[in-house]
Amino acid sequence: MIATAEPGVPDPTRTVPLSLREQADVRDRWLTQRLLDVLPGLMDRAEIDLWVVIGREYNEDPVLPTLLPATWLSARRRTILLFHRSDDGVTAAAVSRYPVGQFLSSWDADEQPGLTAEESQWTAVRRFVDQAAPRTIGVDVSATFAHADGLAHTEHDLLVQALGPHAEELVSAEQLAVGWLETRLPEEIAALHALNRLAHEVIDEAFSPAVITVGETTALDVAWWIRQRFADLGVDAWFQPTVGLQRAGSPLADERGTVLPGVRYDAVIEPGDLVHCDVGLSSLGLMTDTQRNAYVLRPGEGAAPAGLVAALGVGNRMQDLTTAALQPGRTGDEVLAAARAAAAAAGIDGDVYSHPVGVHGHGAGPAIGMWDQQDGVPGAGSAPVHPDTVYALELCVRVPVAEWGGQLVRMALEQGIALTAAGVEYLDQRQTELILIPSA
Known part of the structure; x- marks a missing residue:
């Protein structure tokens, strides 16, 4: 259950961002509690x-x-x-x-x-x-x-x-x-539920006809819209949002997810595209870090190709394997090794590069892989996992899509999670269905 504020006290669990004065009241209250209890x-x-x-x-x-x-x-x-x-x-x-x-x-x-x-x-x-x-x-x-x-x-x-x-x-x-830096109060975790919900709502709006005119709007247009939307809502983007495309017949990344020379992130969004975003907002002294995926429907389509739907399902399975490995007492490298071993046993081709998130976007605490360090991260990978911490569950899987002629699709996901004595909980909800963008 998400805790709520007492009557008359600013409520950091609401999606509408608090005023600066209300945020100050909340942050000072948290500081007092952290000095006493943490x-x-x-x-x-x-x-x-x-x-x-x-x-x-x-x-x-x-x-x-x-x-x-x-x-x-x-x-x-x-x-x-x-x-x-x-x-x-x-x-x-x-x-x-x-x-x-x-x-x-x-x-x-x-x-x-x-x-x-x-x-x-x-x-x-x-x-x-x-x-x-x-x-x-x-x-x-x-x-x-x-x-x-x-x-x-x-x-x-x-x-x-x-x-x-x-x-x-x-x-x-x-x-x-x-x-x-890494330890979170229950009240901070409750607020992060709301902040992640806000990030998800902004992404849903960005991946809609309210923002995207298929055949005209570029991926870069959407990225800047997201940043401006954060500013208009009174929250900060702690990094420049990115929006990228994958397309049947002309992938914008190779099978390892490496951007190819000459590929532009300002490509026009077309029917049949897989659209991916990476965004993070900051409010109340806390950060979010989120990646989600959408599919642009072709004329006459009512759903995404089964192969893309299946790829997202493989990504969700990779999330399950990683959260199962995320256990207090293990080091980041041990979590990484356990998750990758479980993925290999399940026949999943993927990478894990999750990290703490909270006070800082790339926060202090155990690194659970990096995109270019899948055998462990020297130093930060040896840090132990503790309860009452928050992570960006960041990973990707590579799946051949039959409808795209067997072309490999890199399905990248990033979702806030909290690790407490009760286990892992998703901050707001993880993506289990592709967002659908109509062409007309």
Whole structure:
């Protein structure tokens, strides 16, 4: 069941996007809940007593925006956030020139007139660390995940200098940062149901006569329409939407899905085309990532060719095999290997390249293949799968279509899913039928 907001509280589960002010209320409420309910367990799992997140204006750590109040669109001057794990929970403190929402203020820049503002700020950090006496101090440095590698070189040097002997306690906070970014509250998952539903509704509208005039409209026209529609609805596209075509007798991609030289994505949409889109929107600090397929009916046709319908069914079967392999405790590479082995046993020719999605479109967490790395992904593929996470279930299958003279069709699908203790659930609904676009 999808949770709904209390009366009088902005409801992030409705399809109509919230106003910016309502979004801020929701995001701040989520932040409070995440600091109370999510962060303590993540710090325990990573064995980190003190987490230090630092960012300067225009050079923010990727984690920093997820910790700031919704009205803070960036760091201000140098913003330092400290999270101390104790028996009482997590103390969240800010060493910043300006108050940072609900964070405990741990610095008065005017209390030490003999020091510069920078010296005073780092002195306040040292004082907090002395009082906390942590065994481990986590900082965002990582060779694997860019999301967890946000501590700038200058800030690292200044932090080490300020910590003095405490610098020996510095450790990578990679596991903690990834966990913070990938873990979703039930309320966030409920909101992602609505955001994915909105993406699906926009795609349905894009793949209709309201947007497409067969024989005139190009694939590029549709891609730009989708982006403009997102903007008109008050949500952002986190990447440029793409729309591509496959056509009997003149495929726009080879059997591996590689775009051929000279192929244009602004080709005119014609009867008999298989139309594919890849779109992602952003709202409430969360992302979606979706791919769907449509068929342009030829004059007199009332349904898509059976071979294309069957190809979509094979894609759905590949989704089933992948979600069955997506089990907490496995690594991304282990999920990939299990899904591909099951596909091979079922006689399916396909690739899996799924990834976490949430705070970032290509999110922190285990990579489950990449389109060009089907034997495992060094580094990110070894990350473990955890519950309460969201993925873009992204994959493709290659199926010969009899009605197209045995030509291979690449059926690519991408669908948001949530992995919880109850198993895998689709965010809104996955595509099980081709969208039909009439020619007239």
